[in-house]
Amino acid sequence: MRGGTVAVVGGSIAGCALASAAARAGADEVVVLERTHGRLADRGLGLCIHDGRAAELAATGALPTGIAAHRLTRRSWVVRDDTAAGPAGRVFWEQPFLFHSYHWGLLWRGLRAATPASVVYRQGAAVTGVAGAGERAEVRLAQGTTEAFDLVVGADGYRSVVREAVCPESRPAYAGYVCWRGNFDARRLESLGDGGWSPESVTTVCFAGGSCVVYRIPGPDGPRVNWVLYAMPPQTGRLPFNDPTSFPPGQVTEELTAHLGALLDREFPPYWAQVIALTDPADTFVQPIYDLETARTTAGRLLLAGDAATVVRPHNTSGAAKALQDATAFEDAWRRAGTWDELLHAYQAARGAAGRELVALARRLGRGQVEQPPVWATMDRREAESWWQGQLGGAADIGGQAMTP
Structure with a gap:
């Protein structure tokens, strides 16, 4: 299928990737509608991509070459042990962790930067609603105007306007x-020593009622x-966790x-308490953990991608x-399709169940690492x-499933 017009609502990671895919596949016009005016590149969060997934995505062009990444190879699981271990705690298990951090x-x-020049990227374009029935889809903008396209892609995150439709x-x-999440300049570690922590290792600090993952990432x-620390919040009832913000x-x-x-x-x-304490308040934030799955990823001339389609707890690193x-x-669906209906049907078949499986796995990981964790201090390698x-639960690994060729 060639030609057609596409609006991508949301201009972050999913939005850039979907816009590039539409342009490469042959759309006549691709417009990204990003609500913010500021620099999205200033977001300092760390994330990881499984080496296997990265190789697949690089081969398809979805993950451009040349983006800074830090190699990770091992994951150490640590508990506090005041009787036998040193200040860095006792390692009760190590496992392979074949990821790169970003x-x-x-x-x-x-x-x-890899988005084709033909894509129009409009910042400050807040979408307040969409409609996708019939042969066209419409987006309503905050300034009161309406624009029509052959397809509207919702890549607008967990609070997706497109998902509402x-x-x-x-x-x-x-x-x-x-x-709790934070990050800091790795040179600050010099004041503490390395604690036996290899730059290629991820450390998971385990405690009653939660866990904390610490690893290095590249920075500007x-x-x-x-670091990402999962735990129950204070039980005061005064904090607003009824919204994912x-x-x-x-x-x-x-x-x-x-x-x-x-x-x-x-x-x-x-040692690990001191590591976390190196983080400036300006680089620390708190995020309520939510998840979401959808029964469908398409309707009419509308399509959902990224967090607009599924919100997966971060434990899954996917x-x-x-x-x-x-x-x-x-x-891939676009290149194989002869009509818009065929494109939407093929995308739903490829990504609908995959998203729900990721949500289910992340829920298991959340229960096992925060809600109903084991008695970490008594675990050994075999038990771990x-x-x-x-x-x-039968999944090959965390980090997402391999795609069917």
């Missing part, structure tokens, strides 16, 4: 816990340390900050890979391996 902003910048019954569901000015960097409440400090003092090996796989499936296979 800086969100640098990944987005690479995807944005495709699956109005689907809502993000709060998992009952939050994550050199390597950084990125985060407490952004620099705006974390005193109550949440104090709760994190007490948790580090009580549960963490001293968010960026899933968005790029959505773009790959979209481009058995526990992990139960977490996977």
Whole structure:
């Protein structure tokens, strides 16, 4: 199929990837409608992509070459042990971890730079509604205008306007816990020593009621340390976790900050508590954990991708890979289709069930690592391996599934 006009609502990772896919596949016009005016590249989050998924995505062109990435090979699971272990705690299990880590902003910048010049990227274009019945789809913009396209792609994240039209019954569901996130310049580690921590290793600090993942990522000015700590929030009832919106960097409440400090003092090996404490308040935020699955990813002339289609808890380390796989499936479906209906049907067949499986796996991981964790301090390697296979529930690994050729 050749020709046609496409609007992509949302201009972050999924949006850039889907816009590039549409342009490569042969669309006459591709317009990205991004609501923000600011620099998306300033987002400093860390993320990982499984080596197997990265190789597949690079082969299809969905993951451009040359984007800064940090190689990871091992994951160490650690508990505090005041009787036998040193300040870095006791390692009770190590497993292979074949991933590369990325800086969100640098990944987005690479995807944005690789977007074909024919794509029109409009910032400050907030979409307030869409309609996709019939032979055309329409987007309504905040300034009151309406624009029509042959297809509208929702790549507008967990609060997707397009999803409201495709699956109005689907809502993000709060998992009952939050994550504290932060990152800092890796040179700050020099004040603590390396703690036996290899640059290629991911460390998971385990404690009663949660876990914390710590690893290095590339940064605009050199390597950084990125961490994500999952735990129940303070049980005061005063904090608004009924909405997926985060407490952004620099705006974390005193109550949440104090709760994190007490948790580090009580549960963490001293070295890892000091590592987390190296993070500036301006680089620390809190994110309620939600998940969401949809019964369908298409309706009429509307299509969902990335977090607009499924919100997967971060334990699965699959968010960026899933968005790029959505773009790959979209481009493949376009090239094989003779009509818009065939394109939409093929995309739904390729990505609908895949998204729901990722949500189910991430829920198991959340239960096993936060909601109903084992007694970490008593675990050994054999018990940990058995526990992990139960977490996977038949999946080959975390990081997303391999795509069918």
